[in-house]
Amino acid sequence: MLPPYGTGPVCGISSTFVNVSDAQRQLLLSWMRASEVSEEDPAVFAVLCAGHRDVLPLPQPTGRSAATVAGELMRNPGDPRTASEWAESLYTSSTSLRRAFRAETGLAFSEWRTRLRLNHSLQLLAAGHMVSAVAARVGFVSTNGYILAFRRYFGETPGAYVKRSATRTAA
Structure with a gap:
């Protein structure tokens, strides 16, 4: 990017x-x-x-606290820490961290993290991982929640995406 x-x-x-x-x-x-x-x-x-x-657009934050969180989440999208837990570890308030994400990326922290997780899941799906394993690895609490989020953003289920990608690759 x-x-x-x-x-x-x-x-x-x-x-x-x-x-x-x-x-x-x-x-x-x-x-x-x-x-x-x-x-x-x-x-x-x-x-x-x-x-x-x-691929979902994923603007990167530039401020110290938000960029630190973004960097860690990019290394481990499945990290379950909340914005409050991240803020505490960075000695800032959760309100400041959330405002930084909104101001620097145009997205709420939760929206940014969901997009990151879904983008990362595309690579795992392309590598042949099962949908349930992908959901867990990128940090979704349930496979159903992952499938619903995937459908909301991409207009199809992860299984349909894999089939379409395989067809497109074969063509």
């Missing part, structure tokens, strides 16, 4: 966070450095947009 350079409207333009692979990042950077309009521009955008339906 490209680092966030700011949020909100700037000169009437609002920014949107987009997750990109390293290869897509390199392509985007080389395209941005080019000074001329190219016939390949539409193709560049098509490559950059490929596959983004399956």
Whole structure:
């Protein structure tokens, strides 16, 4: 993912966070450095947009406390600690931590963590792990809760996603 350079409207333009692979990042950077309009521009955008339906935008916090929590959760998405427990370990208030997440990412702490967990679950599903094992590993209390969250964000169950991904890969 490209680092966030700011949020909100700037000169009437609002920014949107987009997750990109390293290869897509390199392509985007080389395209941005080019000074001329190219016939390949539409193709560049098509490559950059490929596959983004399956990844939820996940802006990264920049402040000390929120970035510390985000870093730890990225290493272990299944960490069960609440915002209050995180705040206590960082010697800050849970209100300050929650406000930092909202201000720096545009998302509530719980929403940010759910997106992180769902994004991480995509990798585990692609690796062939069972849905129940994925749910537990990324920190959902129940498999049913994971399936409901997955369906809410991606419009299909994890099992349907795996089947569709397998079909897409085979094609």
